[in-house]
Amino acid sequence: MEPTINRGLDGIYIDTSQVCHIDGQRGELIYRGYDIRELANKASYEEVAYLLWHDDLPTRTQLETFRQQLRPHFAVPPEILEHFRRCPLATQPMHALRSAVSMLAAYDDNPDEVSLNNVRRIGLKLVAQFPTIAAAFERIRHGLAPVAADPELSIAGNFLYQLTGAKPTPAATRVMDVALVLHAEHGANASTFVARATASTLTDVYSAITAAVGSLKGPLHGGANTEVMKALEAIGSVDKIERYVLDILADPKGRVMGFGHRVYRVLDPRANVLREVAEKLAEESGESKWFEMSLEMERVMDREMEKRGKQVKPNVDFFSASVYRMLGFPADMYTPIFAVARISGWMAHLLEQYADNRLMRPQLVYQGPVGRRFKPIAER
Ligand code: SDX
Numbered sequence: 402m403e404p405t406i407n408r409g410l411d412g413i414y415i416d417t418s419q420v421c422h423i424d425g426q427r428g429e430l431i432y433r434g435y436d437i438r439e440l441a442n443k444a445s446y447e448e449v450a451y452l453l454w455h456d457d458l459p460t461r462t463q464l465e466t467f468r469q470q471l472r473p474h475f476a477v478p479p480e481i482l483e484h485f486r487r488c489p490l491a492t493q494p495m496h497a498l499r500s501a502v503s504m505l506a507a508y509d510d511n512p513d514e515v516s517l518n519n520v521r522r523i524g525l526k527l528v529a530q531f532p533t534i535a536a537a538f539e540r541i542r543h544g545l546a547p548v549a550a551d552p553e554l555s556i557a558g559n560f561l562y563q564l565t566g567a568k569p570t571p572a573a574t575r576v577m578d579v580a581l582v583l584h585a586e587h588g589a590n591a592s593t594f595v596a597r598a599t600a601s602t603l604t605d606v607y608s609a610i611t612a613a614v615g616s617l618k619g620p621l622h623g624g625a626n627t628e629v630m631k632a633l634e635a636i637g638s639v640d641k642i643e644r645y646v647l648d649i650l651a652d653p654k655g656r657v658m659g660f661g662h663r664v665y666r667v668l669d670p671r672a673n674v675l676r677e678v679a680e681k682l683a684e685e686s687g688e689s690k691w692f693e694m695s696l697e698m699e700r701v702m703d704r705e706m707e708k709r710g711k712q713v714k715p716n717v718d719f720f721s722a723s724v725y726r727m728l729g730f731p732a733d734m735y736t737p738i739f740a741v742a743r744i745s746g747w748m749a750h751l752l753e754q755y756a757d758n759r760l761m762r763p764q765l766v767y768q769g770p771v772g773r774r775f776k777p778i779a780e781r
Pocket of ligand 1: 409586620623656660663711
């Protein structure tokens with residue numbers, strides 16, 4: 402019998418999971434049963450990280466304990482900061498983050514044990530250290546000294562503080578929290594799959610997360626948020642959006658960044674929340690250009706996709722670009738921010754994978770030649 406090939410693993414279920422469910426027809430997303438819209442409106446990133454690793458949301462005491470467990474881990478080994486100082490100036494932040502995660506294994510006394518306790522211990526470190534690493538690299542490449550975390554601040558607050566050196570306003574911290582909650586988890590997306598597939602050889606957490614960071618960086622995945630802003634910057638004004646979109650769509654292989662999704666056939670619910678956040682920031686800051694351009698791009702894409710009978714809507718990376726722009730971040734930091742959020746989701750999946758592991762080992766249908774005779778090199 403001919404094997405069935407599902408290119409891009411489209412429609413393939415690799416295991417069961419308790420962490421997250423996406424209903425792509427209805428545009429619904431739940432983390433352990435809780436609707437993402439409610440979590441984005443009401444929960445902090447720490448509450449959500451706890452939820453992803455446990456059965457339920459934390460009580461007040463559990464949350465305080467979780468925060469205390471994170472606190473000692475915000476600092477990163479000075480050797481990593483030293484490495485950043487030696488990186489060529491043009492080093493992209495995602496390359497820096499990926500290398501730093503890999504280096505962290507060398508400074509961990511017990512990097513290889515994949516017992517659930519040890520995986521959780523490393524997970525706490527990584528959740529605390531990702532914002533420190535991303536912020537430190539951003540400062541160092543601009544010739545600024547890294548800022549040590551303030552143990553009194555939340556992850557969202559600390560990330561802003563470590564980036565800017567100034568204590569963030571409650572409003573900015575809240576926006577950051579919403580962005581982190583929305584990006585924390587999303588089922589068997591490419592980087593989470595990569596993390597689980599890597600862990601399925603029973604290699605260590607650092608290897609699995611290093612691979613996941615590399616996967617997230619791609620423009621078809623988390624790297625799309627950077628590409629969205631690069632496109633908006635290159636387009637420059639609302640009146641040029643239509644031409645830009647039509648030019649891309651003229652090529653059947655053309656893809657407008659920030660649109661489309663493998664699972665959603667209707668609007669990604671995270672894009673809706675981020676659209677509202679972007680609108681509010683645009684009103685408050687008076688800097689409405691990026692939001693207006695995004696709305697126009699959405700309008701033209703809606704019209705063009707409807708004409709073509711396709712269901713291609715904005716995804717999480719589309720409005721997050723204008724949100725981050727209005728928060729003052731450079732475009733190449735958008736994907737590291739995604740990683741700062743997604744580390745908790747990756748870790749939730751590694752806990753599941755190590756708890757009940759089976760090696761992931763798919764096959765390929767061979768279509769190359771057979772029966773060739775070896776020729777000595779002098780005869781080829
Ligand atoms: C993320 O999976 C996750 O959960 C990921 C994520 C997460 O939280 O982890 O949600 C985060 O990665 C969001 C996606 C970010 N990527 C982009 O914004 C890049 C642009 N998007 C596309 O390249 C694309 O939509 C993908 C990669 C997201 C999905 O790719 P698929 O499922 O392989 O779909 P496809 O490229 O084969 O497109 C299917 C159809 C095509 O038409 P047909 O050939 O069938 O006639 O939809 C059209 C495409 O023409 N289409 C687009 C489009 N996306 C899909 N057309 C124009 N622009 C687009 N962006």
